[in-house]
Amino acid sequence: MTDAFSSSSEAVLQRTVNVSTITTTSHAGNLAQLYQIAETCHFITSNQFKKVALQFPDELLPDAVRVSAEIENETKAKTFILGDTSYGSCCVDEVAAEHVRADCIVHYGTSCLSPCRRLPLLYVFGKRPIDVQQCAAAFKELYLDPQSHVIVLYDVTYSHAIGDLRTLLCDIYPNVVVSLLKTDHSCGAELIQDSYVDDNHTDSQDDIVIFKFGRHFSVKAGQSVDNYSMFYIGQEGLTLTNFMMTWNHCAFSSFNPETHTGRVESVKINKALMKRYYAIERAKDASVVGILVGTLGVANYLTIIEQLKDIIHKAGKKSYMFAMGKINVPKLANFLEIDVYVLVACPENSLLDSSEFYRPVVTPFEMELACNKHREWTGEYVTDFRDLLPGGSSHVGFPEPDQSAFEEETTDVSLITGALRTCSTASSEIINGTSESTSLVPRNQTLTVANTNTAASFLAGRSWQGLEPKLGQTPVVKAVGGRRGIAIAYEEEGVGNASTHL
Template sequence: TEAFSSNSEAVIHRTVNVSTTTTDYQTGSLVERYQITETCHFVTSNHFKKVALQFPDDLLSDAVQISADIEKETKAKTFILGDTSYGSCCVDEVAAEHVRADCIVHYGPSCLSPSRRLPLLYVFGKRPNDVQQCAAAFKELYSDRQSHVIILYDVTYSHAIGDLRQLLCEMYPNVVVSLLKADHSHGAKLIHDSLVANEQLHSQDDRVIFTFGRQFSIQEGRRIDDYSMFYIGQEGLTLTNFMMTWNRCSFSSFDPVTCTGRVESININKALMKRYYAVERAKDASVVGILVGTLGVANYLTIIEQLKDIIHKAGKKSYMFAMGKINVPKLANFLEIDVYVLVACPENSLLDSSEFYRPVVTPFEMELACNKHREWTGEYVTDFRDLLPGGSSHVGLPEPNQSNNEEETTDVSLITGALRTTNFTTSSEIINGTLQSSSLVPRNETLTVANTNTAASYLAGRSWQGLEPKLGQTAVVKAVEGRRGIAIAYEEEGLGNRDSSTIPHQQS
């Protein structure tokens, strides 16, 4: 019950924990930390008049001063965007369009998900990183100088990667340093470290990989599974996303805050099996809720339409929800939903739904549940753009006639042990080029009458369905005048029948 309500006295006695993450930025001047000079050049060179400055919560304390400095140098009008509707790592283009901004400057950590509407500049900031300590930790973790290692890092430490590369690449010839690169239709600007940006990162024979805003190359004849991953940054969503995507690679990390390196001991197989359990729940589901977790990542509308299509063809009902930041009380309001699928950026898609009343899966997991042509191989996809036609992990849906001709049409749920049908075809027939809803669902070449109104079926199965109308059981009477007043003192109630202590007194 605490998920739905709380004691009013708790607000008075509540202790607020102040985040100390801002101390990571307290090095150097404000102009240097937030690259105000480069930002002003970006604004003036493109003749922008309205600039949206998007800050995460832990950097809002510096927002006013930064805004004033930019306005003073560029004569442009700035708008501070805080408390974003979804994750702060994504660009909030919707909020920027509300103020009719000409461009966006995104501050702090970023998932580098592509956006399409407005020109964009990333300012990651410069969190301190002891390069010597980082290099020493790398040498301790990889004693073999011929090790094949790919160096990944949180974007806030990108300023120090050039110095680290100079320290390591001479001793480790097979080390590959990733380069940040944004995918943006307006040409998103990244302020690179010159030592990395001007370096030739690959030869003509190498295979270049670009994903999650990182670009790196692997040697010809080798796979990415042959490399180890070295990550610079704290444990969080970025590292989890990398480890789930490249789950066959060994990972180690260096934490610049504690200046310690370690081999990541997270049990990837256990994490994958936990996600596979969510896939089984999605297979058992009859009603699916599509959660809109982003309005800025490119192609989010396309993946929503694709999800609607595969859910519909799997014989399930879908509803779409746009509710901003997701929490337990919001989703608990919809008990009819069996499972939710979250459309968000790669880092925010891996939501831990252990506290939720219904599981929350990713678009990839939903496709595993609905598309029998996609099999579980251990590969894991967090970027929904890879699932779209033309993407690296796109798998087409089976044709209806192909589905009917297959022999195996049922399987057993690993959760409930019940039989379930896997070869549902579309419950709509195309008549004169348009989709017509039908209550006849063809299955196994046999027409079976089915109720397609899932919400009505759920209501009929509930023990309490609201106030009982008792049609035909209540006598018909004329309308009568009801009570007047307030609940504490109705006019028709005699004063003598009530406790005098409950009657409000007025003092003259």
């Protein structure tokens, strides 16, 4: 799960891009159909856009020039190809589009369908090949009972075949629910829906409607999502992991269109949840938190950052914010004073496996569990940070500080270090908004009165604190010749020692 954010620069230069089946087939003359150029041109001309940003993932870049030329010939609009996104390719790169002052964005390929706010947007998923008959056969092998309650989820690139699949299944399985792709139209986003029209299967007024991760489906009245099994169409990856973590009480199975095989997902989600719970314990122990900005396009990302700053401050911790594009191990290793990082990104890229990092990387939901004593661990998992905001489905308010709480500070034991830690959110710094405490801290072998600062204290305890200028303490000399050679064996080394031995 670290590919989206942790690939090194050397690996990017040396890797080879595997051209997908979409690209291979497009050279046979199906370019206009696969990339839905007619529908894209209608979107551009009907809205009178003059500058259009075309965002392609790496595997589709070989077709980018041809698609761009076709659109320019049909619409007379100026197109710009966005090839290298600042973060995950599933997210819309609105910042890069604004650099060229684009009027709209056309996003190609796999998408997390996270809402955006700045520019009008059109999703073109493409049409990855899938054998619908084999998919239906795999479904029947996995679910032998015709009365099985199953929700069908799928990667967006297979949406074009879902209508045919539903035709094959729904007569045999009356309790099968096929999800629909749906965007947040308030954000100005559109997608080309050519899979099927849901005329014969209208939802009852009593049905419970679920809209999550760009998927729309309904469950029968009196039922919940936990009573259904999930059938996913697509390859193993971030999308499937996100679904399994969110609906972790549901049994999952999948069909891989590339290998034409179906299987029951054997990933032990409870084990994955325990790994995430370990990260929460690390966040509880942390005193300095780094907020990693992992998106600049998902709506309300600034709001969640401010909310994280607030709850971290109220929990008596320090926070620093980092905006560094695609993160990797060497980048984060530069900040040893940080105890834990919290990543603000889209739902699919939030679940970063930080096992190879020097410090754990948690999600905003996990950070709230560590800081907000009113939020309890129930097994529910939230990957979409927008659900944590006020008005969201999983929002839990932070307890207000109370002067009377000073005498009721509680402590618990860290499950990692075994040490006691204070679980109090009431302090003079939080209530008054300023820090009035001073303390004696060692500095240069002397005792001076200074305000305590976590990062400064960490620097004071390091054996090497950087170069000291010592202005006025060293004489001014003319430039002299330095050493020659390499660090392991300078040319002048050993000359004096050899004459001494002689």
